[in-house]
Amino acid sequence: MNKLITYEEAANLVRNGDTIMVGGFLAVGTPEKLIDALIAKGLQELTLICNDTGFVDRGVGKMVVAKMFTKIMASHIGTNRETGRQLLEGETEVELIPQGTLIEQIRAGGFGLGGVLTKTGLGTEVEKGKMIININGEDYLLEKPLRANVALLYAEKADESGNLTYHGTTRNFNPYMGAAADLVIVEAKEIVKVGEISPDDVIVPGIFVDHIVYGGAE
Amino acid sequence: MMDKQEMQEFIARRVAQELQDGTLVNLGIGLPALVANFVPEGRSVLFQSENGLIGLGPTPADDNIDLSITNAGGKPVTVLPGGCFFNSAISFGIIRGGHVDVTVLGALQVSEKGDIANYMIPGKMVPGMGGAMDLLNGAKKVIVAMEHTAKGAPKLLTECTLPLTAVNAVDLIVTEMGVIEVTYEGFVLTEYNPYFPIEEIKAATGAPLIISSALKQMV
Numbered sequence: 353m354n355k356l357i358t359y360e361e362a363a364n365l366v367r368n369g370d371t372i373m374v375g376g377f378l379a380v381g382t383p384e385k386l387i388d389a390l391i392a393k394g395l396q397e398l399t400l401i402c403n404d405t406g407f408v409d410r411g412v413g414k415m416v417v418a419k420m421f422t423k424i425m426a427s428h429i430g431t432n433r434e435t436g437r438q439l440l441e442g443e444t445e446v447e448l449i450p451q452g453t454l455i456e457q458i459r460a461g462g463f464g465l466g467g468v469l470t471k472t473g474l475g476t477e478v479e480k481g482k483m484i485i486n487i488n489g490e491d492y493l494l495e496k497p498l499r500a501n502v503a504l505l506y507a508e509k510a511d512e513s514g515n516l517t518y519h520g521t522t523r524n525f526n527p528y529m530g531a532a533a534d535l536v537i538v539e540a541k542e543i544v545k546v547g548e549i550s551p552d553d554v555i556v557p558g559i560f561v562d563h564i565v566y567g568g569a570e
Numbered sequence: 571m572m573d574k575q576e577m578q579e580f581i582a583r584r585v586a587q588e589l590q591d592g593t594l595v596n597l598g599i600g601l602p603a604l605v606a607n608f609v610p611e612g613r614s615v616l617f618q619s620e621n622g623l624i625g626l627g628p629t630p631a632d633d634n635i636d637l638s639i640t641n642a643g644g645k646p647v648t649v650l651p652g653g654c655f656f657n658s659a660i661s662f663g664i665i666r667g668g669h670v671d672v673t674v675l676g677a678l679q680v681s682e683k684g685d686i687a688n689y690m691i692p693g694k695m696v697p698g699m700g701g702a703m704d705l706l707n708g709a710k711k712v713i714v715a716m717e718h719t720a721k722g723a724p725k726l727l728t729e730c731t732l733p734l735t736a737v738n739a740v741d742l743i744v745t746e747m748g749v750i751e752v753t754y755e756g757f758v759l760t761e762y763n764p765y766f767p768i769e770e771i772k773a774a775t776g777a778p779l780i781i782s783s784a785l786k787q788m789v
Contacts, residue, residue: 377621377658378644380637403658404700430697431644439696448689448696451620452662452704459659472666472703475685475737508638520638521622523657555657 355514357563359389362537365563366390370501371399373458373529378404378431379411381522383506383539385567387414390504397422401458401500403451403525404428405435419443425498427451450478453495455525461497462531468495503533506567507556510540511547514561515554523555530560539567572765577717577746580763583608584788585674585715585744589615593671594664596620596705599643602674602715618670620661620701625653642701665701666708673709675702676716677740679730682756682777684740686714687732699735706736718745724776726750726757747771748788755780761788 363386366372376382391414400421405428406413413432415421423445429435438444449457456468469492473479483494505526507516516538518526530536538561572580578601586608589595596618597603606626609615617626619641626641627648635646649655656664664670679687686706689699706712719725726743743750748771749761760782762771772779 377642378640380621380640380644404698426698428698428700430695430700436696440693446696448698450699450703451658451701452666452708455658455662470666471707474707476703476734478699478703518655520636520655521619521640522638523655524622525658527657528659 353513355512355561355564356543357565359385359565362386362563362565363389363393363395365535365537366393366395366398366502368395369397370395371401371499373500373503373525373533374400374402374412375503375505375524375526375529376403376406376411377521377524379406379413381506381518381524381526382406382411383504383537383567384411386504386537386539386565387412391415391418391420395420399423399425401425401454401498403454405432407431408434416444423447425449425454427454453478454498455528457495457498458525458532459528461499462528465497467497469493470495498532500529500533501535503529503536505530505536505538507538507540509542509544509549510538510561510564511544511549511558512564513546514538514558514564515549516540516556516558516561517549517553518555527556530556535563536561537563537565539565541567572746578604579608580746581715581717581744584749585713586610588713588742589613589672591615594618594624594669596665596670596673596709598673598675598702600676602676603641603643605674605715618661618664619647620658620665620705622657622661623649623653623655625650627653662701662704665704668708668710670705670709672711672713673705674713674715675705677714677725678720679725679727679732680714680740680743680752681727681730682752684738684752685730686735686740687730689735690733692733702735706739711742712740714740714743716743716745718747718771719774722774724774727776747774750779753780758782759785761786763788
């Protein structure tokens with residue numbers, strides 16, 4: 353099965369109103385060219401699930417500047433003044449989620465779990481409206497699974513069947529978002545033939561990946 | 571009088587003395603990140619960066635930058651021999667699971683019960699908590715490294731007025747004025763910077779400050 357598609361084809365797989373997950377941590381390990389393709393298509397009323405909102409000129413931050421989101425779920429927005437402005441002026445709903453909770457909600461969404469229990473956020477605004485469950489005498493917050501219509505991921509290298517490898521700190525949220533979306537599109541810096549990545553080195557199994565676009569060098 | 575940079579380095583140098591040989595440490599961005607420069611000789615301390623690495627090394631030379639190897643501030647870094655990369659689920663498993671010995675963070679406010687506020691000022695500045703809530707809950711020891719006041723306004727308080735990042739989490743506070751332990755009795759000053767009279771340190775603290783019977787000079 354050939355999973356390679358063009359950026360235009362990739363952008364056409366995302367619809368107005370979709371919830372999207374985007375890999376990356378401060379725009380490191382983020383599918384920069386897929387983001388550009390979505391901006392070029394002019395999609396609107398999206399919900400974003402991402403660790404952070406990058407910068408005004410890098411990562412998903414460019415989509416924030418293009419006002420493509422009605423809701424943003426992220427752990428940190430402080431590096432993008434436009435996200436802060438949209439939040440403070442009531443233009444965009446922003447839900448701040450502790451980073452370790454966000455990744456676990458995504459993991460739960462992808463791996464068939466009904467939620468996760470964590471102490472993170474107890475006694476803070478994060479616990480508002482959430483169930484507190486006592487296990488063996490200790491309180492935990494119930495955090496529910498998150499899923500998306502589309503995940504846009506980055507990989508250092510993909511084979512044509514979608515097996516992915518990573519370099520450095522680029523993996524961050526990418527591996528788990530690939531499990532938690534109905535449709536998964538990966539921007540790979542390098543694409544190789546099936547068999548050229550050792551099974552020992554695969555970080556994300558190809559079964560999670562629907563489509564691949566060629567990212568190329570910087 | 572110390573300028574801002576001297577003050578920050580003074581604080582970072584003192585925090586570094588708390589880091590024991592063989593420990594895993596997570597440093598927040600800003601002032602806490604400076605602590606890595608002052609680890610006492612002979613101590614092997616591993617630094618974790620929550621974006622997915624253990625073995626944080628020095629800042630790379632300009633001609634040796636790999637944009638895919640970054641710290642939690644998104645800045646290029648190096649990895650020491652024996653270091654490793656991992657995804658965010660593993661990274662926060664390490665943090666929440668109690669595998670980080672010490673975390674050093676900045677704060678807007680700390681209460682005498684160890685509550686900490688450091689992620690937002692409603693209506694003004696809302697950067698978000700990032701990994702701070704997980705670190706505060708999971709790390710075995712929490713050290714706050716910060717200036718004692720915000721332009722004269724106390725940051726050490728009986729109760730935090732800003733939204734909390736975590737409850738009852740802070741163990742130790744290091745400022746340019748002194749070292750303060752958070753105890754069941756409240757703030758205890760264990761070390762002081764002789765540049766500041768004790769009365770001035772008390773006045774700059776918005777909660778009762780117990781003076782330790784073993785009080786010594788900060789070095």
